[in-house]
Amino acid sequence: MQQQVPILKIDDFWIASVQGSLHDQDVIEFKQALLSKITQPKSNGLIIDLTVLDVVDSFVTKTLIDIRGLAKLMGVPVVIAGMSPAVAITLVEMGLSLEGIDTALNLQKGLDKLRNPGKER
Amino acid sequence: MEQEIVEFWADSRDEIIGKCIKSSVNDAILGSGEGYQGSREIVFDRLWSALLQDIQGDTLAKTGEEIGRLAREAVKYGRDVEPLQRIIEILMESAEEAARTKYREEPDRVSRIAGYLEKYLNKAMMILAKSTVKAQAEVIRKQKDYLLELSTPVIPLLDGILVLPLIGTIDTRRAKQIMDNLLSGIVEAQADTVLIDISGVPIVDTQVAHHLMKTVQAARLLGARCIIVGIRPEFAQTIVKLGIDFGRIVTKNSLQAGLKLAFEWHNYELRRVGGGVPDATTGANS
Structure with a gap:
């Protein structure tokens, strides 16, 4: 089974870059893969990069919220990076503002946020 | 015939x-x-x-x-x-x-x-x-x-800081336009902070407040923080009277105050170098 979403490690941070739209099954697999990664030692943060994603559905959104909750239980901060305006508008129109999830404009800023968590409000 | x-x-x-x-x-x-x-x-x-x-x-x-x-x-x-x-x-x-x-x-x-x-x-x-x-x-x-084209400028103020001055009545059509403009402006400038100045909006009702909240939330999803500035007393009263929860949205009373906060977030410091204001006629410091 080919992995839909590559999950890479830079320093102590995991970076998952979502490529194209995901089917429900892919999303579930993606969640499992992520969880097995961040339970490894030396996992100090997780960035989910959505730069190339242009369509989201409610299931993907729910999964994002799930991942955030699970990661929090394990003490790993999560940042969502590079969301496109179209996706943001869709989410807001659906009434899902992803309260409590950290966001960043791009991967670089996401990494900065994880490295200096105190700087943010 | x-x-x-x-x-x-x-x-x-x-x-x-x-x-x-x-x-x-x-x-x-x-x-x-x-x-x-x-x-x-x-x-x-x-x-x-x-x-x-x-x-x-x-x-x-x-x-x-x-x-x-x-x-x-x-x-x-x-x-x-x-x-x-x-x-x-x-x-x-x-x-x-x-x-x-x-x-x-x-x-x-x-x-x-x-x-x-x-x-x-x-x-x-x-x-x-x-x-x-x-x-x-x-x-x-x-x-x-x-009118729509003219009415929603997104101004890059400093590296990472945008200003969105809103002037005139906001209806649903215009609110959409504002949101689209702002979001693409944020992505284009890769800006972290947006100052939304609403001192030029004459009437603020539930509709306008709702649109504002949606815009702020969408901007947050992109990774930008908004500061709403220029809230007039009537607006504040409307918000309280209508029981709208602005929640975690940062608000300031004036553009100056918002700017100060934005500078703080970005570690900018604004200070005067040298003497007073230059004389307009000679260009020399007085």
Whole structure:
């Protein structure tokens, strides 16, 4: 089974870059893969990069919220990076503002946020 | 019958147009400028030939086109359309007069032609009214678009800081435009912080507040933080009275205060170097 979403490690941070739209099954697999990664030692943060994603559905959104909750239980901060305006508008129109999830404009800023968590409000 | 009128119309071109030109229409009615593209003879000639074709085909397509064009021009240049009505009337009157002179011995024929002309006159007036309304609607639509374009500037202030000054009433259409503009502005400038100045929005109701919240939430999803500034006392009262929860949205009373906070977030420092304000006339520090 080919992995839909590559999950890479830079320093102590995991970076998952979502490529194209995901089917429900892919999303579930993606969640499992992520969880097995961040339970490894030396996992100090997780960035989910959505730069190339242009369509989201409610299931993907729910999964994002799930991942955030699970990661929090394990003490790993999560940042969502590079969301496109179209996706943001869709989410807001659906009434899902992803309260409590950290966001960043791009991967670089996401990494900065994880490295200096105190700087943010 | 058809043949009769076609014949008459084609034969008496010079009489009809000659009468039209001699009639009481002056340049003030027709407009002497570029709007009607030249002299009144051309205007009448075009209408005459359009009507000739239409009478032959028993339609009103050509005439409608011609009248529509005149109406559009009149509206475009801000002229009154009433003279156009007069022009059509004069054309028909002149035609009737020409028929009376031409067929002096056949009153039956004259009245048949007059009836026919009357029918066309009514239809032409209808077309004029419709075209005018259509032309005006088109102008209004265009102006609305221009207004929308002008009304939502996203200003990059400093590296990473955008300012969105909102001026005027916000409706759903404009709110969408604002959100689209802002989000693409954020991505383009890769800006972390947006100052939304609402001091120029006269009325803030639940709708506007809702749109504002949605815009702020969408911006947050992209990774930008918004500061809403310029909240006037009435707005604050409305928000409290309506029980709207602005939640975690950062608000400040003035643009200055918002700017100060944004500078803090970005680790900017604003301080004066040297003496006072330079003298405007000499450019030297006072």
